[in-house]
Amino acid sequence: MTPSIISDLGIFGGAPAFKEKLYVGRPNIGNRDRLIERINRMLDTRWLSNDGPLVSEFEKRVADYIGVKHCVAMCNATIAMEIAVRALGMSGEVIIPSFTFIATAHALQWQQITPVFCDIEPATHLLDPRRIEELITPRTTGIVGVHLWGRGCDVEAIAAIAERHKLKVLFDAAHAFACSHQGRMIGGFGDAEVFSFHATKFFNTLEGGAVATNDEDLAKRIRLMKNFGFTYWDQVSYLGTNGKMTEISAAMGLTSLESLDEFVTANRTNYEQYLTLLTGTPGVRLLPYDSSEKYNYQYIVLELDENVAGITRDQLVQILWAENVIARRYFYPGCHRMEPYFTDYPDAGLLLPITEKVADRVITLPTGTAVSEDQIATICQIIKIAVSHGEEIQRRLTEHQSALPQHLTSAGTAR
Numbered sequence: 001m002t003p004s005i006i007s008d009l010g011i012f013g014g015a016p017a018f019k020e021k022l023y024v025g026r027p028n029i030g031n032r033d034r035l036i037e038r039i040n041r042m043l044d045t046r047w048l049s050n051d052g053p054l055v056s057e058f059e060k061r062v063a064d065y066i067g068v069k070h071c072v073a074m075c076n077a078t079i080a081m082e083i084a085v086r087a088l089g090m091s092g093e094v095i096i097p098s099f100t101f102i103a104t105a106h107a108l109q110w111q112q113i114t115p116v117f118c119d120i121e122p123a124t125h126l127l128d129p130r131r132i133e134e135l136i137t138p139r140t141t142g143i144v145g146v147h148l149w150g151r152g153c154d155v156e157a158i159a160a161i162a163e164r165h166k167l168k169v170l171f172d173a174a175h176a177f178a179c180s181h182q183g184r185m186i187g188g189f190g191d192a193e194v195f196s197f198h199a200t201k202f203f204n205t206l207e208g209g210a211v212a213t214n215d216e217d218l219a220k221r222i223r224l225m226k227n228f229g230f231t232y233w234d235q236v237s238y239l240g241t242n243g244k245m246t247e248i249s250a251a252m253g254l255t256s257l258e259s260l261d262e263f264v265t266a267n268r269t270n271y272e273q274y275l276t277l278l279t280g281t282p283g284v285r286l287l288p289y290d291s292s293e294k295y296n297y298q299y300i301v302l303e304l305d306e307n308v309a310g311i312t313r314d315q316l317v318q319i320l321w322a323e324n325v326i327a328r329r330y331f332y333p334g335c336h337r338m339e340p341y342f343t344d345y346p347d348a349g350l351l352l353p354i355t356e357k358v359a360d361r362v363i364t365l366p367t368g369t370a371v372s373e374d375q376i377a378t379i380c381q382i383i384k385i386a387v388s389h390g391e392e393i394q395r396r397l398t399e400h401q402s403a404l405p406q407h408l409t410s411a412g413t414a415r
């Protein structure tokens with residue numbers, strides 16, 4: 001039932017607006033017949049992994065689509081980043097934003113590299129290039145920019161800093177497949193860029209990722225590293241690991257590529273509906289997309305100003321969860337407040353005031369092909385009721401906090 005007054009809200013005992021949970025990142029599925037056809041072919045040939053024909057075709061299609069010379073498909077973006085970081089010879093310290101998914105930091109730490117957290121710009125949530133140089137030390141070897149929400153970082157400013165200090169540049173483009181920056185497709189910037197094709201991304205290969213680069217030597221090293229360092233049958237010339245994408249993932253990827261435009265259109269339509277319905281709601285701002293660039297519109301990013309709305313971001317999340325809208329607090333509380341980084345640098349937050357502020361304000365909302373127009377209208381209606389009665393809700397929630405079920409008092413932060 002769509003709530004129309006406060007006492008209808010699920011958090012105060014009303015029936016939830018949705019019978020089933022609505023998740024952020026519910027997978028988009030392309031044409032099933034095409035997928036099954038490809039899987040059947042794969043089963044017929046009995047070629048399931050190890051650079052099979054589907055992975056080769058997928059790599060070629062992705063490279064052509066984004067206009068880069070080399071695409072190396074991998075089992076996921078985290079391993080792809082670890083391999084890229086190693087292949088680039090990064091070591092010591094590498095500068096990254098803290099406002100990102102934890103994998104960006106872990107991929108470095110896993111390679112014994114210290115991630116040094118840099119603050120972000122408040123309007124875009126992207127790495128602030130003006131804060132980078134003050135973090136450079138003699139141990140710094142690189143910068144990993146994150147194209148958060150599919151928006152390109154200030155790659156020009158980052159490139160200029162990297163050139164001045166002889167640093168390598170990698171971009172975590174996990175959110176940015178099918179997006180452009182300054183009219184050029186993301187994938188060809190920096191020394192390399194890494195995409196994620198995880199099931200929760202708008203374009204998925206079940207699990208998967210890829211490194212894109214125009215550097216032929218780097219691509220060769222990455223190919224060796226993701227296959228144990230094998231250069232020939234029985235010949236290993238490099239320290240490698242296992243980062244291979246399977247054929248079934250590539251089958252999903254090739255099929256998803258055929259529906260890419262449809263996925264983007266659905267996300268864009270959803271975004272525009274959210275924007276229309278929420279514009280003017282006090283304390284609510286949707287992160288805008290710049291009409292001169294290409295986007296995948298896969299994230300509906302809402303920032304809540306609690307001073308205007310009268311309720312906190314976490315209270316709004318509790319209200320939405322009680323309606324079975326599993327909105328998420330991305331990327332709360334920031335990598336610097338997660339382990340092992342918090343124990344190592346408990347005061348890192350002092351240098352990250354914008355990160356701390358933004359991490360306390362952001363909610364992402366359900367979108368994708370699995371979400372309907374009616375569902376979005378209901379979600380917006382819940383948000384409007386919550387925000388327009390902020391003070392009363394705040395009072396009732398504070399009084400009844402101890403009576404709330406536990407799943408509504410702690411909204412999780414895994415992806």
Ligand SMILES: Cc1ncc(COP(=O)(O)O)c(C=O)c1O
Pocket residue numbers: 076077078079100101103104146172174175195196197198208209415
């Ligand atoms: C910004 C960012 N970086 C890295 C990753 C890791 O991607 P994967 O799950 O493919 O390893 C994600 C995944 O959610 C992400 O959002």
